Amino acid sequence: PAGGDALDGCDVVAPDGFDVPRDVTASSWMISDLDTGEVVAARDPHGRYRPASLIKTLLATVALDTLDADRVIEVTDEDLVGAEGSLVGIGPGGQYSVDRLVRGLLMSSGNDAALVLARRMGGVEETLEAMNAHAAGLGAVSTHAATVNGLDGPGMMSTAYDLSLIFRDAMSRPEFAGIVGTEMSGFPGYPAGEGADAPDPASAPALTGPTTRGDGTVVNPGFVLANDNQLLYNYPGAFGGKTGFTDDARHTFIGAAERDGRRLAVVLLDGTRVPASPWEQAALLLDAGFDTDDSVGRLVTGPPAGPGAGTEHLASGPLGSVGTAAQLDPSSTRGPVLVRYGPWLAVGAAGLV
Template identity: 80%
Template sequence: MNPPRRRPASRAAGLISAVLVGLAPAAFAGPAAAVEPPIGHSQAQLPLSVPPPAAVLPSTTSSEYFDTPRDLTGCPYRTTPPAPVDASEVPLPGQTSPAPPPVPETPAGGESLNSCDVAAPAGFDVPGEVTASAWLVSDLDTGEVVAARDPHGRYRPASVIKTLLASVVLDRLQADRIIEVTDADLQGAEGSLVGIGPGGKYSVDRLLSGLLMSSGNDAATVLAHQMGGIEATVEAMNAHAAELGAESTHVATVNGLDGPGMMSTAYDMSLIFRDAMTRPEFARIVGTQMSGFPGYPAGEGAGAPDPAAAPANAGPTVRADGSVVNPGFVLANDNRLLYNYPGAIGGKTGFTDDARHTFIGAAERDGRRLAVVLLDGTRVPKAPWEQAALLLDAGFATDDTVGRLVDGPQTSADDADHADEQLASGPLGTVGQTRASTADGSLIERYGPWLALGAGGVIVLAGAGLTLRSRR
């Protein structure tokens, strides 16, 4: 595992604009698509004060790269992901890139999944607007695969890998444990930040909310330090992926930023997300639209506000002892599926230059719960959450399947026939009563100024010298 590394500074000039692109839309115009640059799309939903999203793109990479679906003729990504477009995966001096995981002789899940073509039953209408190189629709409760495209193709997961980190955290740390954050805990945090600061006191549950709802890399870093450090946490994540049978997954970073050997598959990420959803705390957080988040340093004026009764927007204040207080703020989930798709119960967003757009979304309809994973996608002609919605619609429209998510390592396609032996025991975690009933982000519009304050806190952190590489 490489130690924390500074990424190329090509995006440093777009630091504040990238933060605003990710957070300001949540404050002013409904749930945002995080720091996923809306390449090729109208900027109508961006505030006039936000610089054009092109400012956060690397100068050497054209928008065509982010907008163009890949040619999968010959299944070119069965061993390694597509070539990187920046230097994020170059090993540090004296280190080498890890060898990719061996390609299983018999890919798991069934013979229909042993292809990079679309595998879909009769009645599954594959939406033409879906541009992700790999995607998979599965049943969260039975593990049945409804349909897929290149499910074992290897791509970079970006921040959807935070679902794996969350599982490891919940298995090792008590959710109500309070962590007082120090400068050392934040060492190495870069990219998308929820707004954690030194002197702040946060429960593990709050940090997981920042990790999953706002894709906070600062939350990932703090949590990793609580579990023995970055390297130890990466090892734990890889070990848990192996336990689940995610044989094509190699984790290089705790936050989903690209690193040497980083890869996963739509099949593996479906396993990982399904496992994560067995944890009630995880299911509750990813299904939450709005949550209060503490400011820093802890004490007067830094408490987490109630999203349903947030006080008037206010900037930093000064205590009697002269210390500056960054107040708590309302945290909005950056998964737009939650606000716009009936029955949505959770998911995770992701973006890096090398990974392009990644997304996980889940929904329930008539007692049936489906999840969809998209890897290596574009925002053209539709945003990832919209592509996921189309695939969920197609999945709910059919009862037939083409394979199965197989529990555990070293299984073969033949094992997929033994359904009773492979199903997870007991019901999976359910979403708590924390989701707002108001659709289309009206709550965000209501608390927009307060959310903007949170964005301002992130910009303060960014101004302290953290270098941005636009990613989730």
């Protein structure tokens, strides 16, 4: 398994003396060092789960690598088609820099921001291809993004190991690290113009409803955007992370903190809010990680060598598509079951009938 032999399996793997907090309910989790890549402890690190909005860390990385952060985008009604779930509050006629959109994506988990960014990178399908290619390039070969915003879709999956890789890579970008570590940020209203400017969080006016300009245009005013990662406000040394939830994924979470110069990140998948909320469970695991000096593996960045090492195998099983010469040769010992044994299966089925 990627990361070392100790990471094979579904049970907890941890150094001697590491005590798993009893209130941690996530089916899969991993604590890793952001600087060295060492895996401090984990549970079911390669188990595949729905990531929910944690996949937005991957989208944000691709967006920051592709688009100029200062580029201003004027949003249209078409940009927002399909926006549902958690929304940051983008509207038609609004003008938003790429930096503002990524803030709405990461701080408020805005599904509307995800769609606007994707449509400025060539479209949703093209963006998904870029996200999956970037994940595969990192070595996150058990990750498949089926939606740009983290809503559940066919084949949507990731692992605690993969998301640790993805988050570590994202945090190497100062723009990303700065955004996920921000508690408050001004966000524009719409349509652009008078009354729609993003307010200064330090001197924001009292919250007001829509106003009307002299020409009769109704304006939704700018507002202060608060980061929904509660670890930032409640855990000493916290400096970033991402929240997530869908019905299938249940609660997911990434959190990062620094203590005595050591920077740890924790990923939780398939979790609950009882007996503790996701950020509180993350805090418990971070405490345990900071109390541990040993490790059980290491994050390995880069695609694994060998055939079938990328993400193309995720959408197919033993009855998958036929492509190689070996798969097309029925006498070969390799290839899909239907190609190798199709005639015999047909005879058996006829006999059974």
